[in-house]
Amino acid sequence: MRRYFLCLSLILLVGAAWLALSVGQVDEVVRNIVYFHVPSSISALSCFTLILICSIGFLASKKSAWDYLATAAAEVGLVCATILNITGMIFSHQQWGVWWTPEPKLITSAILWFLYVAYLILRSGIATARRRGQLCAVFGIIAFIDVPLVFISARVTRGNHPGNVGFASGGQWAAFGLNILAVALLSAMLIWLRYDILKGKSQMEQQLFS
Amino acid sequence: MNSLYHGIKAIFVKDLVLELRAKEVLPSMVVLGMLIVLVLRLVSQVGDLNLGAMGVGALWIAFLFAALLAQERSFAAEQHQDCINGLLLAPIDAGAIYLAKLLVNIVMLGIFEVIIVPLVILAFDLNLAGGFGRLILVLLLGNLAISSVGTLFSAMVQVSRVRGSLLSILVFAILLPMMVPATFALLITFGINPDDMAGTGMVALTGNFRTAVGFLVAFDAIFITASWLLFGFVVQE
Amino acid sequence: MVSESQVQNKDEPALHIEGLSMRFETRRVLKQIDLQLPAGQSLCLCGANGAGKSTLLRIIAGLLHPSAGKVRVQGYDLREKPQEAKPLIGVISHKSMLYPELTVEENLTFTAQLYGVKDSRDRVKQLLHDTRLYGYRFDRTEILSRGMLQRLAICRALVHNPCILLADEPFTGLDLPSSQHLVAVLHKFHQAGGAIIMTTHDTHYGLECCERIAVLDQAELIFDAPVDQIDRIRFLDDYLTYARQNY
Numbered sequence: 133m134r135r136y137f138l139c140l141s142l143i144l145l146v147g148a149a150w151l152a153l154s155v156g157q158v159d160e161v162v163r164n165i166v167y168f169h170v171p172s173s174i175s176a177l178s179c180f181t182l183i184l185i186c187s188i189g190f191l192a193s194k195k196s197a198w199d200y201l202a203t204a205a206a207e208v209g210l211v212c213a214t215i216l217n218i219t220g221m222i223f224s225h226q227q228w229g230v231w232w233t234p235e236p237k238l239i240t241s242a243i244l245w246f247l248y249v250a251y252l253i254l255r256s257g258i259a260t261a262r263r264r265g266q267l268c269a270v271f272g273i274i275a276f277i278d279v280p281l282v283f284i285s286a287r288v289t290r291g292n293h294p295g296n297v298g299f300a301s302g303g304q305w306a307a308f309g310l311n312i313l314a315v316a317l318l319s320a321m322l323i324w325l326r327y328d329i330l331k332g333k334s335q336m337e338q339q340l341f342s
Numbered sequence: 343m344n345s346l347y348h349g350i351k352a353i354f355v356k357d358l359v360l361e362l363r364a365k366e367v368l369p370s371m372v373v374l375g376m377l378i379v380l381v382l383r384l385v386s387q388v389g390d391l392n393l394g395a396m397g398v399g400a401l402w403i404a405f406l407f408a409a410l411l412a413q414e415r416s417f418a419a420e421q422h423q424d425c426i427n428g429l430l431l432a433p434i435d436a437g438a439i440y441l442a443k444l445l446v447n448i449v450m451l452g453i454f455e456v457i458i459v460p461l462v463i464l465a466f467d468l469n470l471a472g473g474f475g476r477l478i479l480v481l482l483l484g485n486l487a488i489s490s491v492g493t494l495f496s497a498m499v500q501v502s503r504v505r506g507s508l509l510s511i512l513v514f515a516i517l518l519p520m521m522v523p524a525t526f527a528l529l530i531t532f533g534i535n536p537d538d539m540a541g542t543g544m545v546a547l548t549g550n551f552r553t554a555v556g557f558l559v560a561f562d563a564i565f566i567t568a569s570w571l572l573f574g575f576v577v578q579e
Numbered sequence: 580m581v582s583e584s585q586v587q588n589k590d591e592p593a594l595h596i597e598g599l600s601m602r603f604e605t606r607r608v609l610k611q612i613d614l615q616l617p618a619g620q621s622l623c624l625c626g627a628n629g630a631g632k633s634t635l636l637r638i639i640a641g642l643l644h645p646s647a648g649k650v651r652v653q654g655y656d657l658r659e660k661p662q663e664a665k666p667l668i669g670v671i672s673h674k675s676m677l678y679p680e681l682t683v684e685e686n687l688t689f690t691a692q693l694y695g696v697k698d699s700r701d702r703v704k705q706l707l708h709d710t711r712l713y714g715y716r717f718d719r720t721e722i723l724s725r726g727m728l729q730r731l732a733i734c735r736a737l738v739h740n741p742c743i744l745l746a747d748e749p750f751t752g753l754d755l756p757s758s759q760h761l762v763a764v765l766h767k768f769h770q771a772g773g774a775i776i777m778t779t780h781d782t783h784y785g786l787e788c789c790e791r792i793a794v795l796d797q798a799e800l801i802f803d804a805p806v807d808q809i810d811r812i813r814f815l816d817d818y819l820t821y822a823r824q825n826y
Contacts, residue, residue: 243518
């Protein structure tokens with residue numbers, strides 16, 4: 133079942149890319165990166181929200197399923213955040229000649245990446261599963277509170293990140309929408325896969341050591 | 343309420359005695375702070391950079407690193423001989439333990455501020471144009487922010503194998519939002535008006551002292567409350 | 580050392596455990612434990628490593644929340660009324676819970692303040708005299724020997740006049756004089772009306788100190804009887820056989 137969805141998401145991704153570069157091509161070639169930049173951004177933020185939900189769930193119920201889901205979301209979210217930052221930097225360099233500038237959206241993207249990394253480093257440093265789940269849940273909640281604050285505080289500085297995305301033709305919108313769908317589906321499938329792996333690994337460890 | 347006050351007072355006094363008796367915490371904080379100030383002063387000389395801006399940057403960097411030094415110790419002492427369980431056995435709320443530890447960290451960082459700020463003002467030739475009151479306000483708010491987040495995280499990293507480095511990563515990542523308004527407010531306090539730092543985009547925060555301080559107050563309130571509420575989950579199993 | 584005042588309600592059992600279960604992930608550490616300890620009774624809990632003894636004691640002390648079940652100390656629910664229940668509990672474990680850089684007196688005063696003990700100064704002074712530690716009151720605990728540290732840990736557990744003492748493997752690492760001193764302290768506490776739950780591998784200390792003996796095996800209580808109703812030698816023999824099979 134999951135295999136089909138995974139294949140579907142990959143097909144969608146390829147299809148969206150083809151659509152983006154043919155019918156939906158934006159004027160300057162490099163601007164096409166928006167087709168991957170924005171979906172990654174949406175995905176990265178959604179994974180972060182998922183971590184928040186799982187953190188609250190874990191603290192309320194102490195069920196380790198929430199913890200596995202949070203880990204999976206963090207790992208996939210990190211990948212999305214990495215793509216987000218890299219595509220952002222490529223675009224920034226092409227457009228304005230600078231690789232990076234301390235602008236609200238860019239700072240937020242960078243901090244998002246750092247928070248994911250910090251979350252995963254925190255995870256890896258704790259041996260007991262129960263404590264790990266609890267501490268990471270607390271960090272997940274604190275980190276989620278932090279993200280909007282980063283954005284607001286960075287508004288004090290000036291910036292040149294482009295405003296809301298606007299497209300000219302229907303083809304472009306189609307490509308955009310398809311990309312968002314594809315990336316979202318791919319992320320969800322990867323999270324699901326990762327969750328199962330983590331759950332299976334933990335069960336195996338319990339059987340071996342108890 | 344009464345028992346809450348007594349519990350917080352007991353832990354506060356005990357921790358303060360331990361910190362000051364250790365005789366290594368405060369000196370190392372001050373020495374580290376001074377070295378950071380020295381290095382950045384040298385760099386600004388070599389690079390012919392804006393002294394005022396570098397001075398403010400030096401101040402916050404020194405605070406952050408010195409605070410990490412103090413905070414790491416504050417919970418490390420509880421790990422020895424299971425002392426943290428000794429605290430949890432008592433009829434005190436975990437939140438009360440957090441508040442007590444927070445107060446200790448605020449005091450330690452406050453003592454450090456009193457020593458390092460005059461040094462920075464001298465080294466970077468800063469001028470207290472904005473007034474002493476503003477300086478105290480901004481330093482206090484910055485202190486609260488660093489202490490609130492640091493106290494929570496120093497309790498968290500005790501179970502980890504890589505305590506010190508992990509604490510720095512977590513604290514820096516979370517404290518970033520307060521660095522901008524804090525620097526801003528301090529620049530204005532020292533008479534350096536960042537005119538070209540007007541807001542941008544749709545709803546722009548026009549940078550002025552009030553908004554920066556307002557943001558800091560909000561940041562402090564949010565994080566102290568969140569940490570206080572979540573602290574129980576960090577120390578208890 | 581122990582005044583009668585803390586044993587407020589003689590009618591209520593010192594400890595009442597109902598349907599206590601604990602699981603870590605999928606592993607059941609405690610299964611439906613029901614236990615009642617009348618006021619002033621002493622119980623020794625034996626069992627193999629990993630049977631759940633320490634976990635049970637930590638739940639009773641309020642350090643761990645059980646997956647299911649209730650714990651009541653002198654009628655106060657530990658979860659719902661911790662402010663009333665916790666002052667009634669004293670804990671001795673193989674970790675001293677003492678700050679090495681604080682002096683003997685400072686450690687005890689701190690604990691007394693934590694529990695809101697009235698006239699803490701006099702109480703601390705009295706305890707130090709009773710355990711012959713008064714001469715060391717200005718010494719930092721880091722320089723104390725293991726035996727003295729244990730004596731101080733006992734003071735720490737009793738400074739707030741608890742009605743029930745939880746002792747988790749208290750004889751671990753103690754030499755003979757220190758062990759005998761601990762036995763004496765436990766007797767004195769018991770005679771003053773305090774209840775005791777002790778876990779130990781050393782079954783003959785358990786039989787010596789306690790009125791009741793219970794065995795925890797694979798998360799369940801498999802044996803629970805008053806000491807004067809069992810054949811001690813046979814019990815020790817059977818327990819040794821059981822221990823050999825399980826280790």
